Amino acid sequence: MASLKQVAELAGVSLMTVSRALNHPEKLSEKTYNHVKKAIDELNYVPNFSAKNIxxxxxxxxxxxxxxxxxxxxxxxxxxxxxxxxxxxxxxxxxxxxxxxxxxxxxxxxxxxxxxxxxxxxxxxxxxxxxxxxxxxxxxxxxxxxxxxxxxxxxxxxPNDFQGQFDLTELLVKKGYKKPLCMYIPEMAIAAKERKNGFEKAWFNQANPQTPEQHFMIGTPHTYENGAKPLERLLASNPEKLDFDIIVCGNDRIAFLVYQLLLGRGFRIPEDVAVVGYDNMVGVTHLFQPALTTVQLPxxxxxxxxxxxxxxxxxxxxxxxxxxxxxxxxxx
The missing domain is CATH 3.40.50.2300 (Response regulator)
Incomplete structure (x- = not known):
């Protein structure tokens, strides 16, 4: 990192002149100021405010x-x-x-x-x-x-998103869920890829697993309402029957919308269908009734x-x- 002395040497001026260029440029002629400024730019010099403040x-x-x-x-x-x-x-x-x-x-x-x-x-x-x-x-x-x-x-x-989703999915397998509906965050997100891989690794590790229904959040912008669209469409086509027993949400905000869609149509959580999230979002997760099973981002x-x-x-x-x-x- 360049020093004040190096700027002065390159510009061929005194340390005081460089200091004036930085702090009181009005005290220098335009020619001198521009000469010092050129040296500052060439050396990529950054003023050391730490000398004053820390x-x-x-x-x-x-x-x-x-x-x-x-x-x-x-x-x-x-x-x-x-x-x-x-x-x-x-x-x-x-x-x-x-x-x-x-x-x-x-x-x-x-x-x-x-x-x-x-x-x-x-x-x-x-x-x-x-x-x-x-x-x-x-x-x-x-x-x-x-x-x-x-x-x-x-x-x-x-975050180890693969591990987080893997552990969550292992819990679902142990609890006996068979028909998952997965609604992930946008596909290009780093976390989405890792979480999908973690889910599939744990899900297909069991005997005779059913093929899960998987969706990524789509639409511009990527709103969480769009994240819950797959469930909304399924409920619209068959409002009285669910073809899945567990909904795996890409994050807690999607899970929040899923709760509203399900409870608003009279479905019980987890008796009729279970729901899990991801993130353990600050200030929201504890508001879920029943309390949401999720994963903590570290x-x-x-x-x-x-x-x-x-x-x-x-x-x-x-x-x-x-x-x-x-x-x-x-x-x-």
């Missing part, structure tokens, strides 16, 4: 590039876990929240992070997805939480392990799968 820290600071994580209740535990973990080990952290659909905003957020000279940066996303790494972050220590990338080789802490543990990656000096640059615990309710 003076006295020993470099034990982690920056968090939050891709919607800090503003989404669903995944905010990632941020909570990072903050608690760094405090327990005498480190510090700070968060800059942005949105990945704006490349310029992402680059600006990366620059703000670097201005505090953190020991490392955690890129955390509000849902598992492949992300683009800002150019400015590609040559410094970073780690990913709840996301992956093909831009660089980097450690990622992500947001807290993903944040904790990402923080420990820097604190413990881990050197791995691979994906680390974090187990997704089964949450047994009364819906199956």
């Amino acid at each position: 003076r006295g820290s020993t470099g034990k600071t982690i920056g968090i590039l939050s891709l919607g994580t800090a503003t989404t209740p669903f995944s905010v535990e990632i941020i909570l876990a990072i903050e608690k973990t760094v405090r327990q080990h005498g480190w510090h952290s700070f968060v800059i929240n942005t949105f990945e659909d704006d490349e310029q905003e992402m680059e600006q957020a990366a620059e703000r992070l670097l201005s505090y000279r953190p020991a490392g940066i955690i890129v955390a996303r509000n849902g598992l997805k492949e992300v683009k790494i800002p150019q400015k972050l590609r040559n410094i220590p970073i780690v990913l939480s709840n996301c992956v990338t093909n831009d660089i080789d980097v450690a990622s802490y992500i 947001h807290y543990e993903m944040g904790k392990q990402a923080a420990l990656h820097f604190i413990e000096g881990r050197v791995t640059k691979e994906d680390t799968l974090i187990d997704c615990p089964l949450i047994a309710g009364e819906s199956c």
Whole structure:
């Protein structure tokens, strides 16, 4: 990472002139300012605000590039876990929240992070997805939480969705369910593929399994109403009879709509048909009556392990799968 001294040397000016260009450009001539600015751009120099704002820290600071994580209740535990973990080990952290659909905003957020000279940066996303790494972050220590990338080789802490769905499906097999209706999240989602594979591995491992009816969420945008459409169509064609005994929902939000569709037509859960979800979504799951059987996304543990990656000096640059615990309710 370039220093103020290197900028001054390249521009052929004093450190004071560079400082003025950064803090009081109006005190310089346009020619001098442009000369310094050119050197700053060539070296990709980022002002060191940490010298002002975190003076006295020993470099034990982690920056968090939050891709919607800090503003989404669903995944905010990632941020909570990072903050608690760094405090327990005498480190510090700070968060800059942005949105990945704006490349310029992402680059600006990366620059703000670097201005505090953190020991490392955690890129955390509000849902598992492949992300683009800002150019400015590609040559410094970073780690990913709840996301992956093909831009660089980097450690990622992500949910073990295969294991989560496998364990849930094994429970369904043990309980004797025979005719599943599966309604997954969009097919291109990383989690959807892993969960489908986990379901099929456990389901077809039993003796004489029936072929499940499987659907992926379709439609633009990918709304959760669309996720429940297969059930809605089946109920419309035969409102008094169900041809399945268990509905496997791609997430708890789809399960919430499934409850409404079933209960609104007089079907009992789980006596007439069982329902299971996925995610253990914060603030909603406990509202299901009967309580929903689901799988916990390990947001807290993903944040904790990402923080420990820097604190413990881990050197791995691979994906680390974090187990997704089964949450047994009364819906199956």
